[in-house]
Amino acid sequence: EAGVAQSPRYKIIEKRQSVAFWCNPISGHATLYWYQQILGQGPKLLIQFQNNGVVDDSQLPKDRFSAERLKGVDSTLKIQPAKLEDSAVYLCASSLVGEETQYFGPGTRLLVL
């Protein structure tokens, strides 16, 4: 069974530029999560989808971050404009509906200069 796929794996941009990350969850997993992991910290949930609906985006900085999951499968997370403090690893995870166990992708490491 294929795991959670993410791309790109690494991205370097300058502040005020925009960037987008892509995630494809495990087949059949209706719930999808985006986490931000700042160096030295644990992952922090940014947004949770169930199918193509948002379940929780309370910690998403909506002035600059946006996410979509239009067809209920893959998802895109965008930052526009990026700030220095957005440098982090962005992790995507997925799970079955009602299943507590989340499966994580390899992450996208973002460096904002």
Added chain:
Amino acid sequence: AQSVTQPDIHITVSEGASLELRCNYSYGATPYLFWYVQSPGQGLQLLLKYFSGDTLVQGIKGFEAEFKRSQSSFNLRKPSVHWSDAAEYFCAVGRGYNKLIFGAGTRLAVHP
């Protein structure tokens, strides 16, 4: 507020020695508890989880963890550490709508 504390930021052990990583949580109800491992440049891999029942749970790679309600703890243990166990370990708590709260992690170094 719900929270997870991993008191040890960094631990170093010798190969073959035993290991215990500490995790304390604050949660209003009986939580679901998880341990994940993250190798450099990799995502998180689930080691083990506790939902209910036997408070000693077995996981992959020879790891086990014990849920102690009275101490609000879920410590991870391994009787004999291998060099390949060097990684960062995260404890997480969650229940309801699948939301997980992670600790800050413990980085494990293994000396040969």
